[in-house]
Amino acid sequence: MQFYLNNSSTKYLGCTLRYKRIVVDGCKLPRKSKPELLGGSLFHAMMAEVDDRHDFNYFTVVKKPVHWDEVNGNLAVRYAMLADKIYTEHPEWFKDCRREQVCEFPVTTIEVTNDKGEKIGVAVHYNFTPDLMYYDAEDDCVVIRDYKTTGKPINGDLFTKYALESQPFFYQLGLIWASIIVGNPLDLPPHWIKAILNERVKFGYVFINATVGESGQVVVQPLRFVDTNVLNRYRQDLSEKMQLAATLHIKPELASKEGIFTDACTYCEFRNVCAMNDPDREDMAMKHWPLGFKTYDPRIKEL
Numbered sequence: 001m002q003f004y005l006n007n008s009s010t011k012y013l014g015c016t017l018r019y020k021r022i023v024v025d026g027c028k029l030p031r032k033s034k035p036e037l038l039g040g041s042l043f044h045a046m047m048a049e050v051d052d053r054h055d056f057n058y059f060t061v062v063k064k065p066v067h068w069d070e071v072n073g074n075l076a077v078r079y080a081m082l083a084d085k086i087y088t089e090h091p092e093w094f095k096d097c098r099r100e101q102v103c104e105f106p107v108t109t110i111e112v113t114n115d116k117g118e119k120i121g122v123a124v125h126y127n128f129t130p131d132l133m134y135y136d137a138e139d140d141c142v143v144i145r146d147y148k149t150t151g152k153p154i155n156g157d158l159f160t161k162y163a164l165e166s167q168p169f170f171y172q173l174g175l176i177w178a179s180i181i182v183g184n185p186l187d188l189p190p191h192w193i194k195a196i197l198n199e200r201v202k203f204g205y206v207f208i209n210a211t212v213g214e215s216g217q218v219v220v221q222p223l224r225f226v227d228t229n230v231l232n233r234y235r236q237d238l239s240e241k242m243q244l245a246a247t248l249h250i251k252p253e254l255a256s257k258e259g260i261f262t263d264a265c266t267y268c269e270f271r272n273v274c275a276m277n278d279p280d281r282e283d284m285a286m287k288h289w290p291l292g293f294k295t296y297d298p299r300i301k302e303l
C-alpha cells in the first residue's frame, strides 16, 4: 500500500472527506477552463523549454498536449513573450539548473492497524515538481523559483497571500529528505547536496500577469532563506498529516465533514453533494460522480 503526498494533497487534508474523495477514491476534478488558467499552464510549459534559439516558437516547443482551441491566442503570444523576457533578463538562472524536475521518492512507511487488528504498512511517496531550481555559486546555495501566473494586479495582497503558502517548506524539506534519507534519488551534483544539507536553500516566487498593458508584467520576489525554526514546526505538522493520510487510506470510513468548520467548503468541488445533508443520497451522488474517477497521481499534469 502506498500513496503520494504533495503540497496540494496536504491542503486537501483540511477536510478529511475532501481528501478521501480526491486522493483515496480518485474523483476527478474539473479541468481548468478559463483562458487565464490555461495560459498559465502553457506559460509553465514554455518556461520548461525556453532557450536562446532565435526560432523559439511556443507552438512547437510545448511538448504536452494543449487544448489550443480554449487558449486565447493573444494571451498565449503574450505569455510566450514574457517567457522569453525572463529567460533573456536572467540568463544566470538557467546555467546550472533543473526545470520542472519531478521529485518523487518514498520517505517513510507508516503502520496503521485496520479493523481486523492487522498492522498494515503504508509507504509515503513524497512528490513535488519545482518550476526551476538552480545553483547560485556566488552565494553557495540552491535556489527554488516558482512561477505564479495571475490575472489579478501584482501587489501587496498577492504577496501576503503567498507569504502564507506552505510550498517553500514542502519543497525544502523534500530536498533535505531526498539528500539524507533516500540517498540522492534526484541525482543532484555534490555541490547542490552540500548546500542543501547546510540548509542553504533560497525560495522566491516570480509573479507573471500577461493581461495588463501591452507587454504584461513580471515581478521577481526577492529570494529568502527558508527559516529553520518555521521549517522545524512545519516538519512536525507534516508528520502528523502523513499519519492522518495513511490512516485515511486504510480506514476511509473515518473521513468526516471538517470543512464545515473552516472555509474549505467555499471553493470545494463537492459542496453540492455535501449540501444534501443526507448520507445515503450523498453516497449515491458520489458513486455517480459525473467527472469520473482516476487513480490520484500528482506526477501527471494536464494542460
Ligand code: SF4
Pocket: 015, 016, 017, 018, 256, 257, 258, 259, 260, 264, 265, 266, 268, 269, 270, 271, 272, 274
Ligand atoms: S464541501 Fe466541505 S465538508 Fe464537503 S468535502 Fe468539501 S470541504 Fe469537506
